[in-house]
Amino acid sequence: MxxxxxxxxxxxxxxxxxxxxxxxxxxxxxxxxxxxxxxxxxxxxxxxxxxxxxxxxxxxxxxxxxxxxxxxxxxxxxFDGPPLLPSDPFARASACFWARFVNEKCRRSVWMALWTDGQVQASSAREAAENLKLLEGQLPEGKRFFGGDTIGFLDIAMGGIAHWLGVFEEMAGARLLTEEDRPLDRPLLCKWARDYKADDIVRQCLPERGRVLAELTARKDRYVSIAMTMAAKNS
Ligand SMILES: N[C@@H](CCC(=O)N[C@@H](CS)C(=O)NCC(=O)O)C(=O)O
Structure with a gap:
């Protein structure tokens, strides 16, 4: 057993x-x-x-x-089952590199763009847009997912961008990835996000958007305070 x-x-x-x-x-x-x-x-x-x-x-x-x-x-x-990380050492290293990029540099810029204001917000929004563009550039041509035809390590690492970023944008009244919002839009990344969220397996554990919005909105003051502290440390 x-x-x-x-x-x-x-x-x-x-x-x-x-x-x-x-x-x-x-x-x-x-x-x-x-x-x-x-x-x-x-x-x-x-x-x-x-x-x-x-x-x-x-x-x-x-x-x-x-x-x-x-x-x-x-x-x-x-565990057995479909591989999540590539077996090729270079492709594996690359997926790990970009997943860390999502966790660190990209996440930080998005956070600051959402929860600060003034100059810091403007420069963070530019940086976030650059970072999202870099990520978009990692989508293999003609493929739906960063993992190719199926969801892989980097797709999973980026789940927060697919489902949560829109919620945070709504809470903050900011637009970082939305398609209508040129020139920061990222159509391929938006398509990827739609495909990711539509996947049968992903949908089984994707929390309902309305409830996420309600729960995270209750923490908004905390998010702003964390971002302001981070900005103060960097100034
Ligand atoms: N780098 C960690 C981040 C974990 C993390 O921040 N978890 C949050 C939930 S979204 C948490 O447990 N927060 C509780 C706290 O900060 O006290 C990971 O990728 O697992």
Whole structure:
């Protein structure tokens, strides 16, 4: 009998979504343990004492696997099913590079463009647009996904751009990726986002937009405060 898999996560989190998509694509059953991030459980603190964040994957009696991108890599290697990362070493390194780019440089610029104002907002919006353009350039020509004909590691890493960015744009009253909004529009990236969200497996764990909007709107002040602190540190 296979060992139990448990995913500690929370509703509406783009990084938890990454772990769920990876597990669903591999076809491995798992138990979802809902975490209240305002009142973190002993289970979360025990298994992710370093960051105290979700997602956390528990596989049998092994120590926990933390960090969404690491979880995708682990799931890919630990289970049979369609590969998530390319087997070719260069293509694999490239997918890892761009996934880190999404997590770090791109995420930061988008965050600052959404939640700051004035000069910082304007320069961050330009940087975010550049970063989204760079990502768009990684789509293989004639293919629907960064992974080619099927969803792969980079597509999963970019799930937040596909589903959550539009929600954040609505909350912030900013436009970073929307198709109508020239010259920042990215038609290929927008098409990719539509295809990603329409995928049967992805849809199984894509949180309902209205509920995401409601839950994240309640945290808007916190987002603004984090972005302002980041801006102050950089000035
Ligand atoms: N780099 C981490 C980010 C994890 C993360 O930020 N998780 C959020 C949920 S979206 C969290 O647990 N936040 C709780 C907190 O910040 O206290 C990953 O990719 O897994």
């Amino acid at each position: 296979s060992e139990p898999l448990k995913l500690i996560g929370s509703f509406g989190s783009p990084v938890v979504h990454r772990a769920e998509v990876a597990l669903l694509l591999k076809g491995v059953p798992y138990e979802f343990i809902q975490q209240d991030l305002a009142n973190k459980s002993e289970l979360l603190l025990k298994h992710n004492p370093v960051h105290k964040k979700v997602p956390v994957l528990l596989h049998g009696d092994r120590p926990a696997v933390c960090e969404s991108l690491v979880i995708i890599e682990y799931v890919d290697e630990a």
